[in-house]
Amino acid sequence: MIILDGKKTSQEMRNEIAKEVETIVKKGGKIPHLAAVLVGNNGASITYVNAKVRDCEEVGFKSTLVKLSETISEKELLEEVAKLNADEDIDGFIVQLPLPKHIDDQKVIMAIDPKKDVDGFHPQNLGRMALNLPSYLPATPMGIMDLLDRYNIETGGKHCVVVGRSHIVGLPASILMGRNHYPGNATVTLTHSRTTNLKELLRDADIIIAALGKPDFITADMVKDGVVVIDVGTTRVVDKSKKSGYKLKGDVDFEGVSPKASYITPVPGGVGPMTRVSLLKNTLMAARNKM
Ligand code: NAP
Numbered sequence: 001m002i003i004l005d006g007k008k009t010s011q012e013m014r015n016e017i018a019k020e021v022e023t024i025v026k027k028g029g030k031i032p033h034l035a036a037v038l039v040g041n042n043g044a045s046i047t048y049v050n051a052k053v054r055d056c057e058e059v060g061f062k063s064t065l066v067k068l069s070e071t072i073s074e075k076e077l078l079e080e081v082a083k084l085n086a087d088e089d090i091d092g093f094i095v096q097l098p099l100p101k102h103i104d105d106q107k108v109i110m111a112i113d114p115k116k117d118v119d120g121f122h123p124q125n126l127g128r129m130a131l132n133l134p135s136y137l138p139a140t141p142m143g144i145m146d147l148l149d150r151y152n153i154e155t156g157g158k159h160c161v162v163v164g165r166s167h168i169v170g171l172p173a174s175i176l177m178g179r180n181h182y183p184g185n186a187t188v189t190l191t192h193s194r195t196t197n198l199k200e201l202l203r204d205a206d207i208i209i210a211a212l213g214k215p216d217f218i219t220a221d222m223v224k225d226g227v228v229v230i231d232v233g234t235t236r237v238v239d240k241s242k243k244s245g246y247k248l249k250g251d252v253d254f255e256g257v258s259p260k261a262s263y264i265t266p267v268p269g270g271v272g273p274m275t276r277v278s279l280l281k282n283t284l285m286a287a288r289n290k291m
Contacts, residue, residue: 001258002151004230004265006143009150010273014059017280021060024287032287033062034118034279035084035093039077039103040070045096052094055276061283064090074103078111085113092118092136092286094279115289118282121168130175136282141173143274144209144230148183153207153228153263156185161201163218163251164211165192169232173209198222208252215249220256229257229264232271 025031034056038049049065056063066080077099084093093116099105109117114124120136128135137145148155160177164170174190177183189201193212202208202222210218211232223229233251250267258264265271 001261002263004147004151004263004270006147006265006270006272006274009147010143010277012150013146013277014055014280017277017284018059020284025060030091030287030290031060031062032283033064033089033091034283035064035066035087035090037066037068037077037080037084037093037095039068039072039096040100042098045098049096051276052279055280056283059280061280062089070100072100072103074107077103077108081108081111085111085116090116091290092116092283094119116286118279118286120172120282126167126172129172132179132181136285137176137278138168138172139278139282140169140211140232140271140275141176142278142281143271143276144173144232145176145183146278147230147265147271147274148228151263153183155183155207158186158206158228159189159204160186160207160209161189161191161205162209162211163191163198163202164213164232165190166211169211170209173211177207177209210251212251214251216251216253218252218257220253220260223257223260225260226262227257227260229261230271231265231267234267234272 036049036052038045053063053065084090095108097105109121112122114122117125118136120138125135129137162170162174174188177186178188191198199222203224205227207228209230213233213235215235215237229252231250231252234248236246237249239247248268
């Protein structure tokens with residue numbers, strides 16, 4: 001069994017991006033610039049956005065954090081988005097989700113210029129992805145593809161079962177795994193809460209991408225020997241032994257499943273860090289497209 005070490009792999013990728021930024025600077029080029037919009041005081045959102053800003057600093061990008069009040073109206077937020085679309089110095093930006101209930105997430109995503117949509121959530125980018133055209137890929141599925149690629153895992157002709165069909169993880173991951181491309185060319189089954197024969201499908205899977213958000217849901221009896229397991233799930237469960245009072249749990253029972261797996265991602269330290277580096281890759285791509 002080989003651990004798919006997202007922490008190490010993402011660090012290597014960050015080093016490569018940082019080198020590229022150094023080259024841009026030496027040539028007198030424009031430093032990639034990411035902006036992040038944070039609305040309100042959601043604790044998890046603040047943590048994620050701060051991490052994104054730190055990541056930018058680490059590789060030498062410029063970053064701008066736009067903090068907005070929880071009570072901002074949808075119209076005002078759309079005006080902020082329009083300003084960022086028009087700001088020539090900003091190569092790409094993200095609006096941290098979820099937004100307060102009175103704001104329609106989809107309306108905001110639709111307002112982002114697809115050329116600056118480094119989260120890859122705009123329908124234009126999702127459509128381009130499905131057509132195998134150059135696009136910004138959503139960060140988590142992109143991170144999964146990079147991990148498979150960096151570990152040279154064969155995906156062609158394999159049966160890949162994706163559990164969960166969210167627009168940010170499961171659905172795009174299923175599209176990417178089915179594309180005529182490496183990583184991809186898999187025979188994909190996209191499953192969800194209405195799937196009636198999940199265990200049977202999982203037992204047939206060569207590759208499992210678990211993104212349902214239910215800790216330890218996939219157990220050893222549901223997988224076959226040699227399976228490749230990508231565990232996207234990150235649920236906070238109470239753990240009084242930790243300073244934070246919680247620990248992160250994946251959707252896969254790591255202890256039970258790992259002895260049967262050929263490759264498996266840990267939680268934490270698997271898909272999470274790969275997701276973070278994907279945003280940097282997209283920002284670099286946004287900056288390059290303008291050079
Ligand atoms: P989500 O929007 O809550 O979607 C969950 C999906 O799982 C839904 O499609 C749901 O089906 C399906 N599902 C729920 N129960 C199921 C069951 N018993 N059997 C089969 N499918 C079931 O979740 P998400 O945003 O994709 O996130 C999933 C997990 O990944 C969460 O733990 C989240 O924290 C984590 N995550 C991690 C990263 C990272 O970077 N590591 C990034 C994003 C998300 P229906 O569509 O039928 O409801």
